[in-house]
Amino acid sequence: MRHLLSAADLDRDAALRVLDTAEQMAATQQREIKKLPTLRGRTVVNLFFEDSTRTRISFEAAAKRLSADVINFSAKGSSVSKGESLKDTALTLEAMGADAVVVRHGASGGAHRLATSGWINGSVVNAGDGTHEHPTQALLDAFTMRHHLVGQREPGAATGEDLAGRKVTIVGDVLHSRVARSNVLLLHTLGAEVTLVAPPTLLPVGVQTWPCATSYDLDSALEGADAVMMLRVQVERMNAAYFPSAREYSRRYGLDARRLRLMAEHTIVMHPGPMNRGLEISADAADSARSTIVEQVSNGVSVRMAVLYLLLAGSDDVDGGTA
Amino acid sequence: MTTYLLRGVRPLGADPVDLLLADGVIADVGPDLAADGAVIVDGAGLVALPGLVDLHAHLREPGREDAETVASGTRAAAAGGFTAVHAMANTSPVADTAGVVEQVWRLGREAGWVDVHPVGAVTVGIAGERLAELGAMADSAARVRVFSDDGHCVSDAVLMRRALEYVKASDGVIAQHAQEPRPTEGAQMHEGDVSSVLGLAGWPAVAEEAIIARDVLLAQHVGSRLHVCHVSTAGSVEILRWAKGRGVDVTAEVTPHHLLLTDELVRTYDPRYKVNPPLRSDADVQALRAGLADGTIDAVATDHAPHASEDKDCEWAAAAMGMTGLETALSAVVEAMVDTGLLDWAGVADRMSVRPARIGRLEHQGQPLTVGSPANLTLVDPVGRWQVDPAASASASRNTPFAGRTLHGRVIATFLRGRATVLDGELTGP
Ligand SMILES: [Zn+2]
Numbered sequence: 001m002r003h004l005l006s007a008a009d010l011d012r013d014a015a016l017r018v019l020d021t022a023e024q025m026a027a028t029q030q031r032e033i034k035k036l037p038t039l040r041g042r043t044v045v046n047l048f049f050e051d052s053t054r055t056r057i058s059f060e061a062a063a064k065r066l067s068a069d070v071i072n073f074s075a076k077g078s079s080v081s082k083g084e085s086l087k088d089t090a091l092t093l094e095a096m097g098a099d100a101v102v103v104r105h106g107a108s109g110g111a112h113r114l115a116t117s118g119w120i121n122g123s124v125v126n127a128g129d130g131t132h133e134h135p136t137q138a139l140l141d142a143f144t145m146r147h148h149l150v151g152q153r154e155p156g157a158a159t160g161e162d163l164a165g166r167k168v169t170i171v172g173d174v175l176h177s178r179v180a181r182s183n184v185l186l187l188h189t190l191g192a193e194v195t196l197v198a199p200p201t202l203l204p205v206g207v208q209t210w211p212c213a214t215s216y217d218l219d220s221a222l223e224g225a226d227a228v229m230m231l232r233v234q235v236e237r238m239n240a241a242y243f244p245s246a247r248e249y250s251r252r253y254g255l256d257a258r259r260l261r262l263m264a265e266h267t268i269v270m271h272p273g274p275m276n277r278g279l280e281i282s283a284d285a286a287d288s289a290r291s292t293i294v295e296q297v298s299n300g301v302s303v304r305m306a307v308l309y310l311l312l313a314g315s316d317d318v319d320g321g322t323a
Numbered sequence: 324m325t326t327y328l329l330r331g332v333r334p335l336g337a338d339p340v341d342l343l344l345a346d347g348v349i350a351d352v353g354p355d356l357a358a359d360g361a362v363i364v365d366g367a368g369l370v371a372l373p374g375l376v377d378l379h380a381h382l383r384e385p386g387r388e389d390a391e392t393v394a395s396g397t398r399a400a401a402a403g404g405f406t407a408v409h410a411m412a413n414t415s416p417v418a419d420t421a422g423v424v425e426q427v428w429r430l431g432r433e434a435g436w437v438d439v440h441p442v443g444a445v446t447v448g449i450a451g452e453r454l455a456e457l458g459a460m461a462d463s464a465a466r467v468r469v470f471s472d473d474g475h476c477v478s479d480a481v482l483m484r485r486a487l488e489y490v491k492a493s494d495g496v497i498a499q500h501a502q503e504p505r506p507t508e509g510a511q512m513h514e515g516d517v518s519s520v521l522g523l524a525g526w527p528a529v530a531e532e533a534i535i536a537r538d539v540l541l542a543q544h545v546g547s548r549l550h551v552c553h554v555s556t557a558g559s560v561e562i563l564r565w566a567k568g569r570g571v572d573v574t575a576e577v578t579p580h581h582l583l584l585t586d587e588l589v590r591t592y593d594p595r596y597k598v599n600p601p602l603r604s605d606a607d608v609q610a611l612r613a614g615l616a617d618g619t620i621d622a623v624a625t626d627h628a629p630h631a632s633e634d635k636d637c638e639w640a641a642a643a644m645g646m647t648g649l650e651t652a653l654s655a656v657v658e659a660m661v662d663t664g665l666l667d668w669a670g671v672a673d674r675m676s677v678r679p680a681r682i683g684r685l686e687h688q689g690q691p692l693t694v695g696s697p698a699n700l701t702l703v704d705p706v707g708r709w710q711v712d713p714a715a716s717a718s719a720s721r722n723t724p725f726a727g728r729t730l731h732g733r734v735i736a737t738f739l740r741g742r743a744t745v746l747d748g749e750l751t752g753p
Contacts, residue, residue, distance in 0.1 A: 086638050107640035108511075108522040109592030116591070117636075130640070132522030181522060205527070206519030 007185035021306035039068035045098040062304035090119035108132035123311040138182035140303040164191030172231030229270040256282040332366030334692040336668030344698040347740040374406025374699035376679040379624035386415025391629040397436035399649040399718040401744035404701035404734040412444040419444035419455035421463035428465035443467040461493035468684040471498035487547035498550040501534035513601040528556040539566035551575040555600040557610030576624035579655030594642030616665040622679040629720030657732035698741035707733030
């Protein structure tokens with residue numbers, strides 16, 4: 001594995017390798033000394049063209065726990081507008097000797113462009129590009145699902161297992177969601193059955209070619225679901241007529257106490273954050289015992305440690321030495 | 324003036340014959356013509372076509388001389404077999420007055436590579452608010468007959484109706500860039516299966532088709548002539564076919580890239596493939612080819628859109644829209660239409676020279692290769708192969724979508740009123 005740009009870059013074996021490595025990383029995080037010497041002397045740059053403190057911190061913690069040198073490079077505001085271009089920024093990072101660049105960019109394809117344009121030699125990790133993908137989010141979500149739904153919450157118990165036959169319902173603004181795109185791809189690769197639920201305006205034209213089912217009716221899609229993932233919905237979408245009002249959205253597509261009761265005993269509730277409490281998810285749902293929302297955050301660090309490890313240290317035995 | 328004897332060329336792909344070019348016209352046609360001091364061009368195996376006519380090129384001058392000038396753009400045109408190009412109006416300043424169109428026309432004359440026919444803007448500043456002085460541009464030395472706000476759609480139905488009506492007085496035509504503005508705000512690529520995966524904002528086919536449907540009805544209502552720029556969807560072809568069947572005076576063009584490339588290329592996120600209208604699906608490509616073959620689409624027009632490298636060397640969303648096309652147009656048509664058996668060489672001449680000249684009301688272009696016609700013609704090696712090297716382009720810009728691709732059909736010579744602009748496959752001098 002040279003880069004991680006899309007969840008589609010991972011076949012089943014590669015995805016399981018990341019998840020299993022993340023299990024090992026999680027185990028090390030239970031120790032008294034959390035820091036591993038693995039990436040000593042390597043430089044990881046967090047290149048963020050968009051504000052996302054939570055994602056940046058997660059990658060930063062992951063890199064530091066692997067003993068990498070971390071440089072945070074905030075280039076907010078320079079995307080898409082004129083100013084310092086992606087290319088000039090990339091050339092700067094290359095001059096600094098970045099071994100890996102973790103990039104968050106407002107333009108779909110930003111990470112892809114960085115990886116394939118010849119501007120830099122290091123590995124590129126897509127930390128979210130526009131409305132395209134966010135593959136490490138999908139990996140941490142799959143890690144969380146596997147832990148609960150396959151490993152019965154026993155650390156390491158799900159190692160080597162995929163999500164075959166598990167039913168995942170993803171609800172919300174699929175059209176603008178990089179989380180949904182990456183999740184659909186990865187969950188399909190891992191054998192899960194995904195149903196997307198959204199008002200028709202928030203499903204992209206072309207969604208019928210995706211490896212998943214779609215529905216406009218949340219209640220029916222909760223039946224039989226093993227995991228329910230609520231996506232963040234921006235209230236401003238109603239100004240562009242994607243839905244009439246926050247209240248109507250919440251009533252039709254929000255997860256509330258009534259809908260929690262429709263779920264099976266074991267069904268987990270997920271959200272990539274940050275949440276709009278009261279819009280797509282009620283406090284009852286967010287704070288219920290089913291909720292894995294806080295756990296997703298800590299799993300994020302383990303998964304990102306695994307990704308950085310496999311890209312920078314483990315590549316020789318992963319993809320035949322393509323580092 | 325040099326006299327040329329073109330030995331054994333095949334006019335429109337027919338049996339070999341000699342053509343004598345003298346005093347700016349085709350002076351003689353026949354077997355074994357006497358040379359009489361003429362420069363002899365060995366035309367064995369070469370197809371002779373009337374010089375190609377482009378209805379749609381962006382020469383960028385005045386205003387963006389870093390991307391292209393009239394001189395560099397017309398060199399590229401000559402290299403591609405063209406003898407006339409229409410220069411689009413979205414320059415800076417906009418070609419919306421007699422002064423600017425005359426300036427562009429004069430720059431074309433001075434460069435001398437092809438005839439440059441400025442397109443006049445429909446509205447002042449291409450702002451879509453009030454009519455530009457269409458009559459003054461028509462009456463100017465540039466004799467403008469094609470008017471377009473290309474890049475912007477004349478979306479106001481009343482303004483479009485008035486423009487269609489008004490240009491009847493000078494036998495003009497409105498060339499519409501058909502793009503309903505609201506459904507394409509922020510659009511980055513064709514809306515469909517690929518855009519859904521790439522997370523790029525979609526440019527739906529309906530935004531083009533709705534405008535074309537409206538405009539053909541408007542043109543019929545007021546009895547005017549309408550031309551549709553760069554048709555890109557299967558639905559548009561169907562609407563045009565329907566309109567022509569009802570006798571609407573409408574013509575349409577398709578670009579070489581829309582005949583050959585699809586939105587699958589956008590998966591690379593390489594901005595060389597970013598263009599407006601966007602590359603569409605394979606079904607659209609097939610429909611466009613069929614439409615061009617049956618004459619529903621009248622012309623191939625390049626929409627040659629040179630851009631400075633910094634406008635393409637960036638992320639997709641930040642990149643400018645457009646591709647160069649003058650040097651590759653004929654080859655693209657050969658691959659899409661000739662190699663596939665959809666058009667013969669007479670068909671190529673019709674769609675790339677005869678009909679575009681008629682749409683632009685150019686009397687000296689697109690004429691039959693017979694005695695007395697102006698000696699505007701191009702010689703093509705139909706089996707020649709060449710690899711596209713952006714660095715070797717005559718255009719000042721490098722944003723070709725065909726970089727590295729081996730294309731079919733090579734332009735060997737181009738003559739503008741009997742003067743060689745290209746000889747032995749190389750540009751000569753004006
Ligand atoms: Zn246009």
